Amino acid sequence: MNAPTRINSALNVRDQFPALGGWHYLDSAATAQKPQAVINAITAAYSCDYATVHRGVYERSASMTDAYERSRAAAARLVGGQPNELVFTRGATEAINLVARTLPKAGRSRVLLSQLEHHSNIVPWQLAGYEVDAVPLTGDGQIDLDAAERMLTEDHRVVALAHVSNVLGSIVDARRAAEIAHAKGALLLLDGCQAVPRLSVDVASIGADFYAFSAHKLYGPTGIGCLWGRADLLASMPPLQGGGAMIDTVSFDDSTFLDPPARFEAGTPHIVGAIGLHAAIEWVEQLSIDAIHAHECALVGETRRALAAIGGVTVYGPDDSAGIVSFNVDGVHPHDTATILDDAGVAVRAGHHCAQPLMRWLGVEATARASFAAHSDSSDIEALVRGIEQVKRVFG
Numbered sequence: 001m002n003a004p005t006r007i008n009s010a011l012n013v014r015d016q017f018p019a020l021g022g023w024h025y026l027d028s029a030a031t032a033q034k035p036q037a038v039i040n041a042i043t044a045a046y047s048c049d050y051a052t053v054h055r056g057v058y059e060r061s062a063s064m065t066d067a068y069e070r071s072r073a074a075a076a077r078l079v080g081g082q083p084n085e086l087v088f089t090r091g092a093t094e095a096i097n098l099v100a101r102t103l104p105k106a107g108r109s110r111v112l113l114s115q116l117e118h119h120s121n122i123v124p125w126q127l128a129g130y131e132v133d134a135v136p137l138t139g140d141g142q143i144d145l146d147a148a149e150r151m152l153t154e155d156h157r158v159v160a161l162a163h164v165s166n167v168l169g170s171i172v173d174a175r176r177a178a179e180i181a182h183a184k185g186a187l188l189l190l191d192g193c194q195a196v197p198r199l200s201v202d203v204a205s206i207g208a209d210f211y212a213f214s215a216h217k218l219y220g221p222t223g224i225g226c227l228w229g230r231a232d233l234l235a236s237m238p239p240l241q242g243g244g245a246m247i248d249t250v251s252f253d254d255s256t257f258l259d260p261p262a263r264f265e266a267g268t269p270h271i272v273g274a275i276g277l278h279a280a281i282e283w284v285e286q287l288s289i290d291a292i293h294a295h296e297c298a299l300v301g302e303t304r305r306a307l308a309a310i311g312g313v314t315v316y317g318p319d320d321s322a323g324i325v326s327f328n329v330d331g332v333h334p335h336d337t338a339t340i341l342d343d344a345g346v347a348v349r350a351g352h353h354c355a356q357p358l359m360r361w362l363g364v365e366a367t368a369r370a371s372f373a374a375h376s377d378s379s380d381i382e383a384l385v386r387g388i389e390q391v392k393r394v395f396g
């Protein structure tokens with residue numbers, strides 16, 4: 001418990017989240033609470049600095065444009081990419097849809113996913129006309145990359161995997177996934193929604209081709225996310241939406257488009273969202289993502305040990321999962337578990353977590369899920385354990 005104690009006591013992390021109070025918020029994998037620094041940046045952007053970007057010739061618009069582009073540079077740097085490779089989207093869902101809809105298929109018609117994917121990394125491929133294959137999981141809930149290697153064919157255009165599972169917290173060996181994909185001439189897209197808030201990411205050393213994430217899981221605002229893509233691939237992709245800000249010339253006969261990333265950002269963007277995202281990135285970097293990861297790993301270990309000690313609780317996923325613990329109290333529906341926990345001031349998610357194929361693989365309809373953030377500490381786990389003991393008392 002050294003790491004959790006250190007991160008909290010040295011920097012008063014918990015006190016920086018005004019919406020927390022005494023609440024035991026264990027649903028950060030759904031969306032993260034916001035630190036005051038992010039709230040302040042958003043408030044200042046609307047109350048002092050607000051103007052549109054890219055079009056105004058007046059000074060405030062120019063400085064808003066600078067702030068918007070600085071956010072792009074920070075988001076690109078966060079995952080080890082370049083600003084011209086970073087497209088702002090509404091979130092990871094839109095980022096994956098963008099790739100599925102616009103990446104030229106190059107004569108290939110299949111996508112290789114895994115059994116644990118979020119619906120956001122399944123449905124877009126189906127809608128875009130891909131044939132979907134799903135890699136099975138190992139017994140402890142990791143993507144079985146040996147099986148992926150066997151399943152991959154020259155018909156697969158993309159291998160698209162969650163970098164970290166939103167249900168099990170399992171971390172895929174991303175570098176090996178890239179090698180496997182590239183050996184068959186396929187591309188690797190990583191869904192980094194749960195990875196970016198908890199792991200240091202470097203698309204260059206991974207060898208990824210696309211990387212998608214959402215700001216709201218990274219302590220930033222909703223409504224904005226990012227697609228990082230290799231520059232040559234983005235250049236090969238046509239726009240998904242047309243409108244202002246993405247064109248070069250327009251006539252009634254024809255229009256021409258700007259280069260990426262502007263080509264993919266039609267319309268007035270989420271300007272203040274980008275500023276909030278930048279503040280969130282700076283906040284995370286100031287704590288250090290490695291410290292957050294160590295902190296959350298210690299909390300996961302503590303939680304898994306505590307749940308095992310209660311007895312009658314099934315815990316899913318690998319022991320070294322990143323920041324997320326899914327479980328079921330035997331014989332109790334997870335919605336009932338979550339309702340009793342809510343009465344005890346503990347917020348967990350219960351349901352299929354937008355991962356119905358994974359629920360089928362686990363052989364359950366739903367699970368309860370506790371997920372951690374930089375502000376979480378042992379008091380949250382103690383409250384969770386007390387709540388689960390109450391669940392067991394209520395349900396006999």
Ligand SMILES: Cc1ncc(COP(=O)(O)O)c(C=O)c1O
Pocket residue numbers: 029030090091092093094118120121162164165166191193194214225354
């Ligand atoms: C692994 C994963 N992928 C994709 C998404 C979709 O993210 P968003 O709803 O922010 O687009 C989520 C959100 O829960 C997620 O956890």
